[in-house]
Amino acid sequence: MSAAGPFSEALLEALVHAVHVVAFTGAGISAESGVPTFRGPEGIWSKFKPEELASMDAFMRNPALVWEWYAHRKTIIATVQPNPGHAALARMESLFPRFTLITQNIDNLHRRAGSTSVHELHGNIERSYCLDCGKTHPNVSLSDGVPRCSACGGAVRPDVVWFGEMLPEIEWEASASAAEDADVFFSIGTSAVVYPAASLPLTAKRCGAYLVEVNTEPTPLTESVDAFLRGPSGIILPRLCDAVAARVASRERAKSNI
Ligand code: BJW
Ligand code: ZN
Numbered sequence: 301m302s303a304a305g306p307f308s309e310a311l312l313e314a315l316v317h318a319v320h321v322v323a324f325t326g327a328g329i330s331a332e333s334g335v336p337t338f339r340g341p342e343g344i345w346s347k348f349k350p351e352e353l354a355s356m357d358a359f360m361r362n363p364a365l366v367w368e369w370y371a372h373r374k375t376i377i378a379t380v381q382p383n384p385g386h387a388a389l390a391r392m393e394s395l396f397p398r399f400t401l402i403t404q405n406i407d408n409l410h411r412r413a414g415s416t417s418v419h420e421l422h423g424n425i426e427r428s429y430c431l432d433c434g435k436t437h438p439n440v441s442l443s444d445g446v447p448r449c450s451a452c453g454g455a456v457r458p459d460v461v462w463f464g465e466m467l468p469e470i471e472w473e474a475s476a477s478a479a480e481d482a483d484v485f486f487s488i489g490t491s492a493v494v495y496p497a498a499s500l501p502l503t504a505k506r507c508g509a510y511l512v513e514v515n516t517e518p519t520p521l522t523e524s525v526d527a528f529l530r531g532p533s534g535i536i537l538p539r540l541c542d543a544v545a546a547r548v549a550s551r552e553r554a555k556s557n558i
Contacts, residue, residue, distance in 0.1 A: 328489020386413030423460035
């Protein structure tokens, strides 16, 4: 282990000099809370292909099955708590001059951990809307198969982004700008295979950011990163925050002694 502990000098120096730090998260950040990931042996989709559930075609074919899947996930999310990885990202808001959090997750756990600004690229499981009139439905009753719109009787769907659908424009534009502007960009707990979200770390790198990946396994992104921190985000991120805070404090002490 070096003087910087488990983290390289290059990473810690990049972080203490960074003006804008950006974190981009996927299902892995919530895995330690007990929310299943999508891919891999333990993923939700080891039993279902993504297109069988997360697409408009799937919803039109069998809306009750798709709602059953979302109802199941809503129940899990309602019973779990944010983990130390979410808490570390909330802490990063005060650790760096500028911090942007971008998530592919729909589970609200970043907000529940105290993050005040979150760009949600794939929607939010708490919201739904009517396919016929567009009315938003914050709370849907899932007791009888497919929820119906109280205004027009149309079928209501979750306000999430399915395959073949555009990402919300404002969230996407803000995320792409943050990636272009980042001094350090973290890709955390994502398999980095779903586009266009997966292009953000590569955009950041192309625009000069120091690119860091936190994941229990290598991904297609790993060969492009400056630092690959292998392990659970709930362990790595709090340690990294402590290491950055300690380094900032020691630099300030050194300055005040001059
Ligand atoms: C840990 C850990 C721990 C575990 N600590 N790590 C360009 C190229 C190729 C294809 C396309 C392209 N552009 C568009 C496409 C098509 C498609 C796509 O990307 N397909 C690829 C899969 C091939 N993209 C789209 O369709 C997107 N729309 C679009 O492009 O619009 C333009 C368009 C319009 C019309 C026609 C064509 C294009 C929309 C994508 C929407 C994705 N939606 C979902 C569902 C959201 C709602 C819901 O949650 O139900 O989003 S799919 C699912 O995947 C979900 C996730 O947000 C997303 C990413 O998954 P994520 O988060 O990476 O999870 P996992 O499970 O894959 O990975 C978990 C990781 O954590 C693993 O690496 C573990 O190792 C790690 N881990 N424990 C740290 N403790
Ligand atoms: Zn309606």
